[in-house]
Amino acid sequence: MDIGNMSLLCLVDSSNRRNFEMLHEILWSALNFFGMPYKVFDLAKNSLSLEELKAHSVVVIGQEHLGKSLSEDETKYIIDAVAEGIGLVVFDGDVHHYKDPLKETLGLKTTEEPTHMPHLTTDIIRILDNSHYITAGKELEFIRFNSPVQVGNVVSIEREHKILAILANGSGCPALITETYGRGRVALFTLSPKIWLSKYFGHGGGLDDIFWKSIVWVAKKPFVMLAMPPFVTIRIDDCSGANNFEWVRILNKHGFMPHVSLFTDNISDNGAKIIKDLYDAGLAEFSAHAFTWTKQIYWKPKSPIDHSRGEEYSEDELKRFFEILDSLACKWGIKWSKVLTAHFGEVGKNALSFLIERGITYLAMPYAFGIPYGESPLELREEKMKRLKPFGGQGGVIDRHPDNSEFFIAAPSYWNIPKSMLQLLVDKGVITPQGQIYDFLWETARVKVDIELAAWYAAFGIKLCLDSLSFAVLVTHEQNISVLNSQEWDNLLTRVDKLTSKF
Template sequence: MKSYKELIVEEITNTPQAKGNGKLLVLMDSRAGFSEMLVVRKGVLPLLVHYGVPFAIRDLAGAPLQTSEVLNSRCVIIAHERMVRAFSKGTIEALKVGLAHGTGLVNLDGDLYHASSELKELLGISLQEAPLLTDSLQFSQKPHFIIRFKEPGQRLSWKRPLTLYWAEEMEDDWQVVASGIMGKEQLIVARHLIPEIAVVPGQYPAIAVKNEEKGKIVQWFLSPRIFLPDFLGHCKGMDDILAGSIIWATKKPFIYNSFPPFVVFRIDDVSGAKGLRWLQTAAEVGFKCAPSIFIDRIKGDSLKVARKLQEEGKAEVSCHASSYYELMGFKFGYGPHKKEAVAARYEKMRKFFAQNRLRIPKTWNPHWGEIALDELSEMKKLGARYILGHFLPDDAKHGRLNWNPKPYGSVECFYDYSPNDPEIIRFASMKAGAEQDFLEGLTVFAGHSDRNQIDAIIRRGTEQITWGLSCGFHGQLLTHEQKIAVISDEDWEMILRAIKENIEKFNPKFALLDQIAAYIESRMSSRLKSVNVEESELLAEFEGNTLCDMYLTRADGDEEISLDFITVGKFKNDATFSA
């Protein structure tokens, strides 16, 4: 019988990998412990797959790293702790030669105290033997590509103290982009767990960068266990930092198959307030909108506005429910309706859309997230292919389960086939809790606030979109119509224009939910299997099939990194593309 560690190592080595000299080389050492293999399996590889990064895996347990392997890669990632202590002189020499030829290095093993003198000399770092412990980071005030999604000086905290390897001395050419906070609370815990620690309160390097020869190095002193849910996990504020580390360090040009920065404005509980002037304004500002309507509530002129915007490709109208407490197939908070009742409600909805000349989208947005299992067949009869949110059919909201959808097991940011029906894809890109709605608690609606807090609304709306983009998903601006209704038309336009201006630096691609969903499905059914680079020319090979035009992300530049999206097009049964 195989151990759990052996099974994880098998999963790692069986992960689909890429070929060619345009790939990354992910180093692991299966002689390390179970925890280290778990970091690779749950922390590093899912992120690389999600970002569409072409990579190959090299297990150093078999043989030392060869120089030719490094030179045939754009970047080397040391993917877990307790690896560099076992590096041979040949492995270190291969990394040194690679850096001299421009191959990047991202080292997630901060335990350099136990590394050889040759590696310490290459990096220009010396460490104390005793590590530090911290539960908070502060990102640099100085801009850098790796922290481009963060505000200057922004802080991030997590659940429990995590190892921070203590960099005692660093050569002057290192730039610290994130620091571990060692305040009074952190020191009390650290000194209890590691008695030898004797440091003054302050900030200590957590992530640092430097140029070495023609290559770039990113050194993490913070343990990569940060990506395990016991500490922080994915989609909690560090995914962009690891992805940014890799993109910055990798030899340019570099191409990968990430999601474009799609942005959508989703509005739930739509009944036609203000004749949908607020929706017209959003479309005029430039947002693509996804209003989800109560079909028993919305009337007359509001339907005309919705239809016009849909015809113009500026909005995509979906059925949210009959009304707030009358869902399509579920008794609010109780359980599913009988099959015959579900069919009757869907026939009513079909007639409503037909009579009002509205197109039924492929993306379903069920009110309260509650749906009946019998709804799935009714949805598919009407052309549905995608459902927002993770709630499983026949489960009331209060009994919902996390079924650990891909890529990370997060129910805020995910895309995966429905456990009940593999012909349906579920997806989401949102923050947790009250921050899911960018107006929640910030308007006079229902006495939530004594005034409409315009600046706070703009800030939260910007953060909401940025959050999705920083996690490598689409950006979603989400609210409910009743909260928009208490905002004046003038203020509403100002809010949307300010949010749009704030996200322009991320080059957003405004899109409808059906467009985003089709792209998600296409990403799930295809992959980048080979990348080769000759000087500045790139040749990429895909396998699989797509429903829509695909994009490759091309990274160029040295300190000023540019990201360009190259249209690959739609393909079937594999494709080759050059740029």
């Protein structure tokens, strides 16, 4: 998409096929999701001119080893464009192979030799400075990758600059540098762009804010992007109306309008009145999770505790079930949410037409239709997840369901993240490999009470999703909230407010 001087100019070389094909995951998926208009300029087919560069707001280099494809003149044109106010972001850490006009102008002394360590790789960086716009949302923290990536060796920088992150590989060399030159700005990563591949780390995993903020910071202003506005909510499953839904009122106090997914047979007459009051006041929305913990609506497991197998309900059974739900909604004076949150994530194919008929076509998770929890817990199988937007399942899914396009998956995730980040959560004690890692209270309120740790995990989820320019949905279960008294629940949410105050 070419939108004149408010778009990005992405430089590529299609003749380097392997690195070029990686750009779908490294660059295009992210720019499309972040709503950044861009034009692709292929150096294998055209010569770059200063006029072309000046027709855009930012020059983006995301292909590895692209410096080898740029002539000395083309490199000089890029620097000249920066001097006139065009931004430059280089995600390619192979800085050494860029021609002298770039390195000399930016004061970079580089070498191919490892001068500070015996290797030029890293699997960890540290945020060094969070006073800058690009890193303002970060703690002064270490971020570990799944696997090591190659790094460029910047021995010294002879101009005024800021180092926002360093390589924590024992070298102390910079990982992210910002500079100004003339009227323009530059953000330079010394890491291989492979860090944006899910094999190494990827998008949707906790670094996206640095990615998109680098582009925004360097961009010639005005700069426009069509990103998702920040939005945070919470979903609570297995709800029977504990403590007369007082926990909902406390959520409301902290600005949440929760999605409350009900065990409908467990709702008392008084509970139904409270549901009606909350619904009419716009303080909560409601869905049918199951009839009870042991009686599901959308799929029939082998038994309530054996979800290794199961079967579809018949059309007649489903007709009766949905008539019950219709009757309850009418009796209670509410309309069911358009979002489906199914108990155990089990949704039979026979149930789909009944859901579509009622406009319930948004999925809180990427459910695998007609497949029991034991075979594919709470999401599609990997080969289908990998094809979904924005990032193949990492960080969640915001896309149409691959098996039935009538259904839209609206499922941000703070648990489908890089392996290295999951290990951080295990080490922190907020999840265990065997637990329900999506429930932020599963390890912090169900069998023990640790308000600070629970708040930390909730804040982690909110920040990760918003940093990825997605919306955030915290997830828990009513029975876990019930372990907390009202003051503890209020204190936890107060702490979450404080931990996310930068947003």
